[in-house]
Amino acid sequence: MPGLTLDVAHLLAGGLVLVSFTLLYQDRMFGVLNVFALHAFVVSLSVAWQAYIQVAPHLYITAAIALLFKGIVIPVVLRRIVVRLNIHRTVETVVGIGPTMLAGMGLVALSMALMLRVTATADPLAREDLTFALSVVLLGMLMMVTRRNAVSQVIGFMSIENGLIMAATGAKGMPLVVEISVAFSVLIAFIVIGIFLFRIRERFDTVDLQALHDFRGERE
Amino acid sequence: MSALGFDAVGAVLIIPGGAAALLALLPGYRLSARLNVLAALATLLSSLTLLFARPQTGSYLLVDDTNIVFIVLTTFVGFTTSAFSASYIAHELEIGRLTPTYLRFYHSMYQVLMFAMNLALVSNSIGLMWVAIELATLTTVLMVGIYRTHEALEAAWKYFILGSVGIALALFGTILIYMAARPVVGEGLDAMLWTVLIERVGAFDPGLLDVAFVFLLLGYGTKVGLAPLHAWLPDAHAEGPTPISAVLSGLLLNVALYAVLRFKMLLAANAGALAPGPLMVIMGLFSLIFAAFMLYRRRDIKRLFAYSSVEHMGIITFAFGMGGPLANFAGLLHMTMHSLTKSAIFFTVGHIAQVKGTQRMSDIRGLTETHPLLGWGLVLGVVAIAGLPPLGIFMSEFLVVSSTFAREPVLAILLVVGLLIAFGALLLRLNGLAFGEPTGSLAPVKASYVPLFAHLAIVFCAGIYLPGPLVEWFQHVARLLG
Numbered sequence: 001m002p003g004l005t006l007d008v009a010h011l012l013a014g015g016l017v018l019v020s021f022t023l024l025y026q027d028r029m030f031g032v033l034n035v036f037a038l039h040a041f042v043v044s045l046s047v048a049w050q051a052y053i054q055v056a057p058h059l060y061i062t063a064a065i066a067l068l069f070k071g072i073v074i075p076v077v078l079r080r081i082v083v084r085l086n087i088h089r090t091v092e093t094v095v096g097i098g099p100t101m102l103a104g105m106g107l108v109a110l111s112m113a114l115m116l117r118v119t120a121t122a123d124p125l126a127r128e129d130l131t132f133a134l135s136v137v138l139l140g141m142l143m144m145v146t147r148r149n150a151v152s153q154v155i156g157f158m159s160i161e162n163g164l165i166m167a168a169t170g171a172k173g174m175p176l177v178v179e180i181s182v183a184f185s186v187l188i189a190f191i192v193i194g195i196f197l198f199r200i201r202e203r204f205d206t207v208d209l210q211a212l213h214d215f216r217g218e219r220e
Numbered sequence: 221m222s223a224l225g226f227d228a229v230g231a232v233l234i235i236p237g238g239a240a241a242l243l244a245l246l247p248g249y250r251l252s253a254r255l256n257v258l259a260a261l262a263t264l265l266s267s268l269t270l271l272f273a274r275p276q277t278g279s280y281l282l283v284d285d286t287n288i289v290f291i292v293l294t295t296f297v298g299f300t301t302s303a304f305s306a307s308y309i310a311h312e313l314e315i316g317r318l319t320p321t322y323l324r325f326y327h328s329m330y331q332v333l334m335f336a337m338n339l340a341l342v343s344n345s346i347g348l349m350w351v352a353i354e355l356a357t358l359t360t361v362l363m364v365g366i367y368r369t370h371e372a373l374e375a376a377w378k379y380f381i382l383g384s385v386g387i388a389l390a391l392f393g394t395i396l397i398y399m400a401a402r403p404v405v406g407e408g409l410d411a412m413l414w415t416v417l418i419e420r421v422g423a424f425d426p427g428l429l430d431v432a433f434v435f436l437l438l439g440y441g442t443k444v445g446l447a448p449l450h451a452w453l454p455d456a457h458a459e460g461p462t463p464i465s466a467v468l469s470g471l472l473l474n475v476a477l478y479a480v481l482r483f484k485m486l487l488a489a490n491a492g493a494l495a496p497g498p499l500m501v502i503m504g505l506f507s508l509i510f511a512a513f514m515l516y517r518r519r520d521i522k523r524l525f526a527y528s529s530v531e532h533m534g535i536i537t538f539a540f541g542m543g544g545p546l547a548n549f550a551g552l553l554h555m556t557m558h559s560l561t562k563s564a565i566f567f568t569v570g571h572i573a574q575v576k577g578t579q580r581m582s583d584i585r586g587l588t589e590t591h592p593l594l595g596w597g598l599v600l601g602v603v604a605i606a607g608l609p610p611l612g613i614f615m616s617e618f619l620v621v622s623s624t625f626a627r628e629p630v631l632a633i634l635l636v637v638g639l640l641i642a643f644g645a646l647l648l649r650l651n652g653l654a655f656g657e658p659t660g661s662l663a664p665v666k667a668s669y670v671p672l673f674a675h676l677a678i679v680f681c682a683g684i685y686l687p688g689p690l691v692e693w694f695q696h697v698a699r700l701l702g
Contacts, residue, residue, distance in 0.1 A: 118425075130396075133392075150377070160384075160385070171395050174395065
């Protein structure tokens with residue numbers, strides 16, 4: 001049933017883009033964390049579906065890692081950090097919700113205009129998968145630039161990683177990179193949580209990057 | 221032959237990897253610093269044997285004429301920097317900027333960084349290369365933040381965010397290359413192998429290659445420090461330990477540039493794909509002119525030379541973007557000279573900052589009177605980096621400019637304007653730093669001058685006379701780069 005396999009893959013990939021949009025307008029820390037858990041859940045479903053239709057059992061490992069680490073462990077750990085740092089009330093955004101959403105739509109349109117044109121000859125599954133993946137990557141970047149808070153930026157970065165994993169699994173038979181990129185995303189998450197947040201906490205009593213920016217630039 | 225060659229490639233990776241593990245376990249910084257130097261020396265020696273015995277190309281590792289230049293340069297500067305680090309780092313411990321635990325971590329990370337850079341250079345798989353560059357990024361992020369001051373943390377955070385976004389873009393580009401290769405090469409490992417890709421790239425879909433290259437250029441270009449993606453670079457250079465600034469400027473930027481060059485060669489071999497040159501020319505020229513103006517407003521000595529690195533990476537990218545045997549030759553030469561000179565400058569700057577206790581340029585004056593060796597070392601280094609004859613950088617810049625004049629006079633004029641602006645800024649700053657009424661601490665400095673003057677001597681000799689075999693070798697590589 002080629003029609004069904006395509007439809008389900010598209011549904012999941014499109015769902016991931018939708019969740020990325022949802023991430024953009026969260027204005028509570030816990031909201032961001034919950035939506036990110038959903039993001040990881042959707043990406044793990046998408047990867048599992050790719051594993052099923054490509055008959056590539058090793059991809060199930062990737063799906064499981066995405067689900068367990070990004071869907072459960074990291075949100076729980078971040079939630080603890082947020083509570084301990086007492087920053088759960090609001091998220092400071094640099095740009096308002098409305099313009100951010102409009103920019104997000106522009107980015108999705110851009111990725112469609114670009115990818116659908118250049119991949120005209122590629123197989124349809126990979127083609128639309130790549131388009132959605134690029135959208136997720138761009139939306140993740142948008143989230144990173146519109147947030148000041150270090151925790152939200154890390155979430156934005158991990159959503160970029162999710163998009164990349166989707167792109168890598170959509171590229172049929174791609175060697176090595178899936179496992180390695182997952183291992184790295186876990187490593188990155190640990191580095192960020194372990195070192196930066198605790199150090200920043202230790203030194204500043206805040207993880208608001210605005211506080212960090214006050215020290216930036218040339219020391220006059 | 222091949223067995224020996226394989227061992228040499230293995231050694232270039234295993235020595236730093238093993239040393240990293242060993243240094244993580246050993247207490248006592250004196251021993252670690254010495255071991256660090258020893259390991260770097262052993263890596264250098266094994267990389268030199270690669271010149272004589274090439275290993276067979278495997279599915280993961282590759283040594284060819286292109287990357288061997290980079291490998292030898294990386295291991296050489298890695299060795300001299302470790303020698304500088306040994307004389308530099310003890311002082312950081314004395315003044316309490318680092319604790320013994322952090323120092324142990326520092327030495328271990330230094331070797332991990334060498335491992336990651338060597339792996340990026342010898343990897344045959346574009347996926348493995350990406351992983352290695354990511355590892356190098358993460359390592360340097362940790363090193364930049366090692367002093368744990370406000371500024372260091374902010375610099376590390378900025379570097380981490382920008383570096384990761386860059387590395388994410390590069391991964392997307394890598395995936396696109398795989399997508400382009402898959403219909404032609406087939407699924408699996410082969411479609412990511414450099415040696416396979418370059419042979420069969422002619423049949424790849426040009427549209428996909430174009431998009432992939434844009435992502436790769438932006439992604440790895442962030443790591444090269446090309447403007448406007450350079451924002452992390454001055455902070456990371458200024459706030460981390462000085463040996464790391466030397467390695468960042470001298471080596472890591474080159475490694476990222478090497479990745480860009482590999483993909484440029486790939487695109488050049490496909491008739492239907494867009495010409496990668498103009499993109500690189502534009503980014504290179506913009507970086508050069510932007511950084512040249514930024515040099516005037518710097519007050520921090522390490523930031524000054526960080527912007528100078530942006531400027532020089534711009535020149536090198538410009539030269540490789542112009543392409544052709546002569547411009548590529550000039551680019552390779554300039555890259556080598558810049559690595560040697562810039563790391564030498566950071567060696568002096570490190571000692572200067574230690575003895576004066578500050579990085580503010582207004583507090584550092586009259587160095588040639590108070591610390592003649594350091595002061596004149598700095599003068600020599602800055603004269604070299606500004607591109608005055610008869611030093612090596614003058615020759616490579618002259619080659620870049622003259623080869624450009626022959627083909628694109630307008631670009632050459634822009635290039636010269638950028639070079640002159642940067643030249644003015646550097647000499648202006650140098651005048652204040654090296655001459656005039658001495659200020660600040662007059663304490664004698666416990667520095668090791670050997671790495672510093674070894675680099676400057678090479679740069680000086682290269683400016684006067686380049687040995688014939690070296691010229692032939694560089695010319696050969698320049699032809700390969702297309």
